[in-house]
């Protein structure tokens with residue numbers, strides 16, 4: 073809806089009304105068309121101000137409407153009509169003017185913005201381009217290079233920067249609507265000829281081809297397979313090289329290709345998934361809206377290795393006072409320096425003062441006595457963590473929330489070391505903890521809803537995408553990673569190379585293939601876990617039995633590399649070779665290829681041709697299958713939780729929506745059929761056996777992902 077009122081005698085004030093962000097739904101667009109017409113034809117109205125209700129100008133097109141057939145008046149002619157009026161129209165921007173919201177403002181003759189508001193054309197993050205004239209007007213207003221950067225990144229711009237770039241005409245600290253009303257009155261009678269951006273020529277650029285070549289190269293490199301950034305460059309090129317009308321035609325053509333693309337659907341799904349995970353629920357029925365978090369002002373971190381340092385930084389940057397504890401003096405001194413450095417660099421980037429004073433350091437665990445919440449981040453060893461939890465129980469004040477940053481150990485077992493297991497949750501950060509967006513909040517069977525609510529709220533405060541998950545080996549992310557990596561190892565046994573597997577996964581859109589990733593994180597990490605699980609058997613050297621452990625197919629390849637000291641990047645060799653330890657440039661290693669050949673010969677393994685399709689199906693479908701098991705087990709409440717975890721923590725390409733969304737896109741029946749095939753070929757690989765929830769979903773007609781929860785609920789009610 074949009075409402076027209078007359079204020080200050082002769083100003084037609086149009087207020088967009090569609091909470092929470094005044095998105096341009098069909099009703100709002102209709103409202104704008106009607107009120108503009110009315111204001112223009114009202115002789116008492118001399119000028120028009122457009123604003124949004126509740127302190128937000130407009131969050132853009134209503135993303136919820138994208139999946140459905142278009143109704144209501146289209147945006148492009150609506151904005152043209154505003155630009156063409158003979159009465160000045162001024163946008164009063166509070167909160168945000170994003171996407172179609174900024175395009176609407178660019179159709180106005182002037183723009184006044186509040187100093188705390190921001191503007192931007194983030195369509196590219198939704199797999200789209202600014203197709204209500206944004207790609208044609210913005211370059212005409214601020215020049216091609218600046219517009220290219222804003223449109224291809226989707227970056228939000230502060231009011232101050234918007235003024236500097238020339239996007240807005242004035243910044244105010246006062247009441248934006250009052251200021252804009254006065255401004256509108258002051259420009260009544262002035263010619264509007266020079267205020268219609270569509271009539272501007274694009275400011276000339278000296279070497280246009282070079283500018284676009286560089287931009288295209290940049291987006292191709294950083295977008296890794298995403299089509300919208302490339303299309304955005306093409307649209308801006310149209311602005312720079314074509315008359316406005318033809319540029320608009322091109323904008324629409326390009327938008328049409330994006331609008332129906334799977335990538336746009338995936339990215340829009342991610343937008344809502346990111347927000348849906350904050351509405352968490354537990355199998356007990358506890359929920360986000362009925363569980364009240366505790367206030368946390370003082371936190372503590374135990375253990376200042378890489379993870380502990382990052383967590384301390386994340387907490388301090390969120391404004392909490394932090395006690396950082398490390399028992400070893402030398403490690404404590406190193407950590408102090410490292411944490412201060414990270415805080416200083418972060419503050420410089422964000423243009424704020426570093427929160428150095430918020431962190432205090434101690435080698436004595438007694439220092440955490442007054443903390444409201446403690447995050448244990450010591451070495452991944454159950455006995456050590458148990459000891460820390462026992463100490464914490466003795467030291468902390470009553471009611472302190474005890475959290476563990478374990479990546480796979482049993483949170484409930486740790487909880488049992490304390491007299492208040494309801495106050496224990498997992499807070500699984502991802503390295504580097506002050507940078508990575510994902511936080512898995514792990515609840516055990518005894519964790520209280522209040523403890524979960526507190527950890528989730530703290531995650532939000534730290535700017536994380538926090539996902540509440542149940543307690544099981546590896547939780548959600550690492551549990552799904554296991555079958556994925558296992559398939560990659562098996563593919564090497566069957567004839568693939570690390571390069572082939574990684575190339576297939578990187579072309580799919582992963583930032584790094586499984587072997588490069590494994591070299592980066594260190595092969596010894598998994599080796600230690602496998603040893604603890606009793607899987608590593610140094611005596612089993614040849615024959616089929618050497619590749620069977622605990623009754624199922626097993627590849628000892630990773631163990632054999634570790635026995636050679638090939639721990640990955642830090643050792644200068646792993647699945648690849650590196651110029652020196654710590655170098656990041658992975659090169660194919662003839663030693664490794666020779667080693668694989670000898671290994672296959674020793675075990676009598678035939679080599680066959682493996683193509684990218686098989687790599688993707690084996691690795692990804694095994695991972696997805698485990699995702700369905702996780703849903704079936706109630707470890708994740710819905711597919712959005714799994715997808716958010718993979719997109720924000722595991723480098724899954726956002727434009728593919730996450731593993732569960734991807735399964736829906738390729739077709740659940742297809743995934744099931746391929747898993748059945750692979751399981752038939754490899755009956756000794758339980759991870760390839762299709763999960764019963766997947767069968768159930770296919771049997772119920774492969775409903776859209778939004779309906780999976782209904783099927784899952786039915787499955788759970790029958791258990």
Ligand SMILES: CCCCCCCC/C=C\C=C\CC(=O)SCCNC(=O)CCNC(=O)[C@H](O)C(C)(C)COP(=O)(O)OP(=O)(O)OC[C@H]1O[C@@H](n2cnc3c(N)ncnc32)[C@H](O)[C@@H]1OP(=O)(O)O
Nearest residue numbers: 095131132133134135136170171172194203204328331347
């Ligand atoms: C056939 C081919 C031709 C087709 C031609 C079509 C022509 C189309 C022309 C123009 C197209 C324009 C494209 C766009 O405008 S796309 C939208 C661009 N806008 C955005 O990307 C902004 C998205 N929103 C945000 O960034 C934030 O929400 C923000 C506005 C900054 C507010 O942030 P915050 O205060 O943190 O609040 P939340 O993010 O939690 O959001 C609150 C709730 O509002 C919902 N929301 C937000 N934006 C939208 C939107 N644009 N549409 C619908 N809903 C939106 C959000 O989901 C939250 O809801 P909930 O609490 O239920 O999760």
